[in-house]
């Protein structure tokens with residue numbers, strides 16, 4: 001679908017700035033339609049001497065005159081006469097227009113849209129004289145406001161230059177309107193604005209008082225008066241009520257076009273209650289913060305437990321008992337490490353590599369002895385992994401790394417020991433995400449009669465329980481082949497010189513339930 005910019009570039013000689021002026025107008029004109037209870041249309045004079053309907057907006061406060069969409073068509077009838085006359089004179093003009101299907105009781109107000117020193121388009125208000133709202137104070141006030149905007153458009157003072165406000169949550173006329181006079185006093189408050197004031201505890205009749213006299217935040221109005229520019233501001237008026245305010249200053253249309261010499265003669269303040277919107281934002285934020293805080297505390301508790309166990313080790317005499325408790329301490333520290341990572345991450349999942357890297361460092365520091373130097377490397381990153389998978393998997397990984405050191409590189413092996421961890425996220429046959437973890441060492445290798453199903457050690461029991469029962473994954477252990485080392489040049493170099501063939505352990509864990 002062609003936009004206003006497309007129409008203007010194709011059919012007129014308007015430059016970038018002129019087109020920008022019209023785009024700004026159209027991005028703001030919803031509130032103008034609401035103030036005048038009628039359809040607004042924007043007409044462009046084309047290079048071929050025609051008038052093209054370039055944009056159309058309907059009012060949220062009144063009935064539309066046109067069910068059909070005329071954007072992209074040209075006008076021929078009385079409309080053309082009124083539009084052209086207003087464009088040439090540079091004045092606002094009004095006249096009767098024919099409407100298909102009715103007995104012709106409709107009118108058009110044509111407003112020349114000035115940019116620089118000449119009109120560049122014509123904005124029209126088109127309405128039926130038959131239907132329409134009963135005139136009351138609201139109707140009179142809104143129409144008068146519309147008249148002031150019309151004067152500013154004719155004088156080139158509206159729309160304001162610069163980027164338009166974010167219109168998706170920006171308040172509209174139906175949300176609540178306060179009309180401010182040139183003394184910054186409230187001259188009119190729409191029923192919805194009165195309700196908004198009630199909600200923040202301002203029950204008094206606001207007319208005739210300034211906002212600060214009413215005890216209402218007035219910085220948007222003050223800034224709009226001082227700077228002569230629209231101001232959008234969000235503030236907590238009370239502990240429960242958050243308001244979004246949009247203040248548009250009004251000028252006399254005969255003011256100088258030089259912005260510094262203009263005097264603000266009033267303003268329109270649109271108010272929207274966004275408390276519910278913000279409450280939801282805050283709730284989501286705080287839920288996230290709470291989860292992180294819990295991870296932080298779990299980490300602290302685990303650290304306390306591991307310190308207590310370490311104290312206990314010092315009182316033990318049996319070497320076997322010391323080793324057993326030391327191992328528990330290592331397992332607990334691994335889990336603490338995962339919670340520490342989770343406490344730093346927003347949300348419920350983690351980049352798995354953020355856990356694996358510190359885990360390898362922990363293992364490097366605590367597992368190896370100086371006479372058996374082993375190098376640890378990691379390939380790939382495994383992507384993001386839910387916390388429910390990351391925690392057991394990091395315990396599993398610690399066991400596997402420990403086994404590689406304990407059983408792969410016994411005394412007397414020559415060559416350099418290396419352990420590689422490969423992380424890879426894949427999709428299975430049903431297109432579900434699967435995390436594939438491989439731990440490869442170039443050590444002594446598995447005993448020929450080794451069978452994981454019969455392994456009775458605690459380490460592999462933990463691995464089996466967590467991977468198959470808790471995570472619903474699979475484990476495979478086998479002797480390594482040269483192809484397994486290809487991904488790592490260091491391991492490749494070390495392969496021939498070590499005593500054993502090496503071991504590969506492959507875990508596959510589904511990531512979606």
Ligand SMILES: Nc1ncnc2c1ncn2[C@@H]1O[C@H](COP(=O)(O)OP(=O)(O)OP(=O)(O)O)[C@@H](O)[C@H]1O
Nearest residue numbers: 403404407408445446455456457458459460461503
């Ligand atoms: N990377 C490996 N290289 C060679 N053999 C291994 C490797 N990993 C495991 N094994 C073999 O599997 C056996 C079982 O390992 P498991 O971790 O269950 O027990 P453990 O290491 O002996 O004792 P624990 O882990 O309870 O301290 C080991 O004794 C070893 O023979």
Ligand SMILES: [Mg+2]
Nearest residue numbers: 402403459460
């Ligand atoms: Mg073990």
